[in-house]
Amino acid sequence: xxxxxxxxxxxxxxxxxVLLCSILLITNSCLKEDKPVEKLNIxxxxxxxxxxxxxxQGYYSLxxxxxxxTNLKTxxxxxxxxxxxxxxxxxxxxxxxxxxxxxxxxxxxxDTIGYHFEFDFPSGRRDSNAIDEWGDFSMTxxxxxxxxxILDKGRDELGNQLGFIKMKFKDFASNTYTIEFLDLASxxxxxxxxxxxxxxxYNYKYLSLENNGTIKDIEPKKTDWDIWFTQYSTxxxxxxxxxxxxYLVIGILNNPYNTTCSFDTMxxxxxIDILEAQSKTYYSNWxxxxxxxxxxxxxxxxxxxxxxxxxxxxxxxxxxxxxYYKLHFLDFYNQGGLRGYPxxxxxxx
Numbered sequence: 001x002x003x004x005x006x007x008x009x010x011x012x013x014x015x016x017x018v019l020l021c022s023i024l025l026i027t028n029s030c031l032k033e034d035k036p037v038e039k040l041n042i043x044x045x046x047x048x049x050x051x052x053x054x055x056x057q058g059y060y061s062l063x064x065x066x067x068x069x070t071n072l073k074t075x076x077x078x079x080x081x082x083x084x085x086x087x088x089x090x091x092x093x094x095x096x097x098x099x100x101x102x103x104x105x106x107x108x109x110x111d112t113i114g115y116h117f118e119f120d121f122p123s124g125r126r127d128s129n130a131i132d133e134w135g136d137f138s139m140t141x142x143x144x145x146x147x148x149x150i151l152d153k154g155r156d157e158l159g160n161q162l163g164f165i166k167m168k169f170k171d172f173a174s175n176t177y178t179i180e181f182l183d184l185a186s187x188x189x190x191x192x193x194x195x196x197x198x199x200x201x202y203n204y205k206y207l208s209l210e211n212n213g214t215i216k217d218i219e220p221k222k223t224d225w226d227i228w229f230t231q232y233s234t235x236x237x238x239x240x241x242x243x244x245x246x247y248l249v250i251g252i253l254n255n256p257y258n259t260t261c262s263f264d265t266m267x268x269x270x271x272i273d274i275l276e277a278q279s280k281t282y283y284s285n286w287x288x289x290x291x292x293x294x295x296x297x298x299x300x301x302x303x304x305x306x307x308x309x310x311x312x313x314x315x316x317x318x319x320x321x322x323x324y325y326k327l328h329f330l331d332f333y334n335q336g337g338l339r340g341y342p343x344x345x346x347x348x349x
Contacts, residue, residue, distance in 0.1 A: 021123055046330050048343040049229060053250045055157040057093060059225040061315065062325045062346060068220040073231060074156050076216045077165075080196050081175050081205035085313065087129045088169065088177075089204070090120045092233040094162065098130045101148040101166070106182055108148075109166055115150055118152030119233040124256055124286035134169040139183040144349035150184060151210065151246050165209055167191075181209060194308050203256050222257040226319050227289065229342065234287075250332075250340060251291035254284075261288035267312035269328045274349040277316050277324040289315050293329040307332045307339055316349075325349040 003047040015147055016177060033157070051070060058070045069167035081087050090096040099115035119252055121128035131149065135142035146168060153162035164184035171178050173200045180191035196205050206218040219225075229252055235244040260282035264272060297306045309329050315327045327346035334341035 003154075008066065033096045038187075046343050046345045048331070048334065049341050051230070052338070052340040053229050054340040057198070058229040059220050060227050060229060061224060062226045062327075062348070063193075063318060063321075064324065065346070067229075069218070071216075071218050072157075073210060074162075076206040076218055077153060077209045077219075079151045080198070080207065082198045082200055082202050082204055084132075085126065086135070086137050086172055086177075087126055088101065088131045088134065088324060090130060090151075091154070092120050092122065093248075094156070095119070095230040095233050095246075096154040097152040100132075101150055103146055104148045105189055105190050106148065106166060106168075107187050109150065110187060110306045112152075112164065112184070117150075117152060122234050122251070122253060122290065123234045123282075124226075124253075124289040131169075144169055144171050151181075151209075152233055153344070164237055179207075181213070221343065222255065223320060226255050226317060226325075228253045228255065232287075234291075249291040250342075252289040252293075252342075253286040254288060254317070255262075255320065256286060259273065260284050260318045262316045262318075263288065264314045264316070265312065269311070269326060269345070270313055272326050274324060277318075277326070277349045280316060282316075282318050294332050329332045 018288050047065060049067075051058065053069075053228050057089050058067045058071050058297070059334060067073065077091055077094075079089045079091070081089075088180055090098060096117050097117035099111050099112070099117045106340055115270055118130040124187075125148065133320050134147065134149075135144040149167050149169075151165040151167060154163060157162055166184050166186075167179055167181035169177065170193075177196040177198075179196070180186060180193050182191045192212050194207070194215075196207055196215060199205060201221045203222045204215040204219060208214045208216050231248050232253065233246060234249055236247040236249070237243070238245045244324050247248050260278040263275075263283050292305045293315075294309045297308050309332050310327045314326055314328045317327070319325070325346055325348050327344050328345045329342060331343035332340050332341065333343075
């Protein structure tokens with residue numbers, strides 16, 4: 001399924017609805033004004049984020065039961081594969097989009113009219129990567145196709161548009177990516193250049209396109225964490241319109257490095273043991289946990305949106321160290337009744 005740019009940004013009724021919902025969700029009040037909700041009695045052994053997942057991303061270690069690193073979601077734009085692959089990924093927590101303008105010079109493109117924009121799907125499948133194969137990946141050092149890409153940098157936590165960049169992925173040599181970029185409106189054909197070196201201790205290297213481009217220290221070493229708390233872009237079915245719309249959600253994504261996940265929906269958190277865990281089928285998709293452990297309640301009455309959490313869903317995670325953990329989510333609200341603060345219980349098997 002592909003995302004048309006007019007579907008998001010042009011002044012049409014449907015595009016306006018989709019964009020409005022995305023912006024409102026970013027500002028912590030999708031569709032309705034948020035308000036504190038009554039707290040439930042929750043097991044004292046549960047763990048909760050100390051930060052709002054509407055503006056912060058967190059890398060979590062199950063073994064240490066803590067966040068190894070956190071960052072504001074606006075701190076980076078692109079991340080570059082550090083393993084044997086060469087994909088370049090968007091920061092979908094900002095609802096970023098990209099369009100392939102084909103073989104063109106920088107000064108030939110100064111607006112977005114007529115281009116088809118897409119986002120990265122949260123499964124982590126390489127055939128769902130929006131930038132896709134920017135060169136011939138069959139080579140040890142990929143040969144660039146020299147396409148010009150238009151990058152929509154998305155929106156900040158307040159819903160403000162962050163602008164557009166045009167860029168080329170020039171080559172990969174000496175274990176290093178080289179890219180060129182300019183502001184979209186620039187008529188110059190002299191782009192800025194920056195190099196990004198791979199480091200196999202990490203899944204990705206991160207780049208901010210602010211201030212002429214800056215390499216950012218975002219993710220911990222790939223062996224130091226297991227799951228990622230973040231917003232991300234996906235498709236959600238909208239029953240009022242009868243089709244899928246693009247949307248920002250709060251969810252949990254797996255570490256791409258040898259981390260897999262299974263699940264059980266029968267309210268059996270306390271019964272699942274190591275033997276059962278070892279017998280389950282595990283999946284490598286990043287979004288197996290995803291956002292399905294919660295859902296927006298009924299808003300037909302016109303009141304504020306409140307989220308319902310499903311503790312009966314148990315997720316079993318097999319880490320890169322071949323350790324097994326089970327967890328289930330208990331709440332999405334902090335003690336002040338503000339949403340965006342997942343609370344869960346976990347046990348090592």
